[in-house]
Amino acid sequence: ARGTVYLVGAGPGDPELLTLKAARLLAEADVVVYDHLVGPEVLALVGPQARRIYVGKERSRHTLAQPDINALLVRLAREARCVVRLKGGDPFVFGRGGEELQVLAAQGVRFEVVPGITAACGVAAYAGIPLTHRDHAHSCTFVTGHLKDGSCDLDWPALARPGQTVVIYMGLAGLPAICERLIAHGLPPDWPAAVVEQGTLAGQRVVSATLATLADAVAAAGLESPCLTIVGEVVRLRDELAWFEPRT
Amino acid sequence: ARGTVYLVGAGPGDPELLTLKAARLLAEADVVVYDHLVGPEVLALVGPQARRIYVGKERSRHTLAQPDINALLVRLAREARCVVRLKGGDPFVFGRGGEELQVLAAQGVRFEVVPGITAACGVAAYAGIPLTHRDHAHSCTFVTGHLKDGSCDLDWPALARPGQTVVIYMGLAGLPAICERLIAHGLPPDWPAAVVEQGTLAGQRVVSATLATLADAVAAAGLESPCLTIVGEVVRLRDELAWFEPRT
Numbered sequence: 001a002r003g004t005v006y007l008v009g010a011g012p013g014d015p016e017l018l019t020l021k022a023a024r025l026l027a028e029a030d031v032v033v034y035d036h037l038v039g040p041e042v043l044a045l046v047g048p049q050a051r052r053i054y055v056g057k058e059r060s061r062h063t064l065a066q067p068d069i070n071a072l073l074v075r076l077a078r079e080a081r082c083v084v085r086l087k088g089g090d091p092f093v094f095g096r097g098g099e100e101l102q103v104l105a106a107q108g109v110r111f112e113v114v115p116g117i118t119a120a121c122g123v124a125a126y127a128g129i130p131l132t133h134r135d136h137a138h139s140c141t142f143v144t145g146h147l148k149d150g151s152c153d154l155d156w157p158a159l160a161r162p163g164q165t166v167v168i169y170m171g172l173a174g175l176p177a178i179c180e181r182l183i184a185h186g187l188p189p190d191w192p193a194a195v196v197e198q199g200t201l202a203g204q205r206v207v208s209a210t211l212a213t214l215a216d217a218v219a220a221a222g223l224e225s226p227c228l229t230i231v232g233e234v235v236r237l238r239d240e241l242a243w244f245e246p247r248t
Numbered sequence: 249a250r251g252t253v254y255l256v257g258a259g260p261g262d263p264e265l266l267t268l269k270a271a272r273l274l275a276e277a278d279v280v281v282y283d284h285l286v287g288p289e290v291l292a293l294v295g296p297q298a299r300r301i302y303v304g305k306e307r308s309r310h311t312l313a314q315p316d317i318n319a320l321l322v323r324l325a326r327e328a329r330c331v332v333r334l335k336g337g338d339p340f341v342f343g344r345g346g347e348e349l350q351v352l353a354a355q356g357v358r359f360e361v362v363p364g365i366t367a368a369c370g371v372a373a374y375a376g377i378p379l380t381h382r383d384h385a386h387s388c389t390f391v392t393g394h395l396k397d398g399s400c401d402l403d404w405p406a407l408a409r410p411g412q413t414v415v416i417y418m419g420l421a422g423l424p425a426i427c428e429r430l431i432a433h434g435l436p437p438d439w440p441a442a443v444v445e446q447g448t449l450a451g452q453r454v455v456s457a458t459l460a461t462l463a464d465a466v467a468a469a470g471l472e473s474p475c476l477t478i479v480g481e482v483v484r485l486r487d488e489l490a491w492f493e494p495r496t
Contacts, residue, residue, distance in 0.1 A: 092372050
């Protein structure tokens with residue numbers, strides 16, 4: 001009898017932001033395969049019977065290459081009943097979940113997908129920044145700061161628009177270039193923008209500034225990846241709506 | 249002693265997609281104020297001690313106007329310890345959560361925000377459609393089909409771009425116009441697009457087509473609002489990745 005691979009989103013960090021379904025599957029799993037974005041507080045929900053396999057991957061230090069992860073999942077599904085593939089955030093938003101599932105599907109492995117709170121939603125909630133707002137943003141766009149080929153060649157004309165919130169995943173290294181390009185493509189230099197480190201966790205730090213000043217402010221504060229960057233008028237609402245008090 | 253208002257996302261429909269924190273607060277709440285997008289299976293998690301207040305709102309049939317909801321929350325926070333304001337999906341993505349919190353903040357009411365699985369993430373996961381994928385989409389954009397003034401005047405040049413997934417919340421009435429405008433602004437008529445009704449629930453139905461054929465296909469299938477529309481090459485991956493088998 002073959003097992004099922006559950007592709008599960010672990011949410012943005014706070015373990016109470018796991019879904020009921022994710023928590024149930026972690027408690028029941030025979031084996032849990034997880035990334036570095038999954039923290040120890042989330043792993044504490046894994047049942048004592050489960051084998052735990054860490055597969056990386058931090059920037060430019062991949063513990064297992066993607067094809068090896070894919071092969072591992074196929075093999076585990078033949079050995080175990082309940083295999084949880086656990087990823088930070090939501091597995092279908094910059095999680096490469098689709099690529100892993102395509103391999104499983106081609107090999108005839110059964111799978112299910114359990115969505116998680118994507119970083120943009122979790123971090124925005126704990127930072128007091130609504131992603132949309134009738135007066136400020138009628139749409140929100142999620143992009144990633146590093147692309148397949150290592151460059152940061154985003155679709156700037158589509159991003160540099162008023163009435164929109166842009167959320168950049170993992171873009172700290174490219175932050176100065178990103179802010180410059182958004183200004184070059186028409187957003188005002190004093191357009192609000194913020195970077196959040198360890199969003200939703202006790203160590204959360206938020207640096208709020210403008211496109212012109214953000215990169216310097218983030219460097220001065222010494223923020224470290226992984227971070228999330230939010231760009232748009234809604235960032236200003238944080239002055240009224242910040243509520244989460246992390247340990248300092 | 250004044251209470252706290254918890255602005256809580258109920259997720260996309262499946263009650264197992266509530267967060268642990270949302271479920272805990274529903275069990276503990278003194279009063280729960282909820283919208284029509286919150287289903288009976290989610291409300292079953294509300295503790296027996298809690299007062300339940302339904303405040304609408306379906307399209308053009310608002311049970312309580314927004315200013316009345318705001319005033320109600322302020323009053324309840326003065327009477328009760330734990331007030332849960334429960335909204336479908338994520339309260340900061342087209343949920344008007346920011347507007348409600350601004351009123352609470354101005355009145356000095358304490359609040360917290362509990363993010364939920366936004367409809368785009370939940371529905372995509374259960375429909376087998378990754379929102380991003382290295383080969384097909386480096387960004388995803390969420391927009392809403394009806395705007396403040398009742399029109400559907402979206403930023404078409406920003407939406408009609410390859411390499412991007414567009415998710416339209418609640419846009420069934422405007423669907424023919426939306427597909428036409430996306431084609432007029434440069435997306436190919438055979439660009440993949442899907443509409444999902446009752447996503448993540450037992451009654452989930454998915455109609456998958458192209459921009460040219462979607463509106464007719466949806467009408468033929470008799471889908472009803474609320475629905476979610478997903479536009480982009482990733483929709484094609486559903487042929488490989490569909491896994492959820494709703495009751496038929």
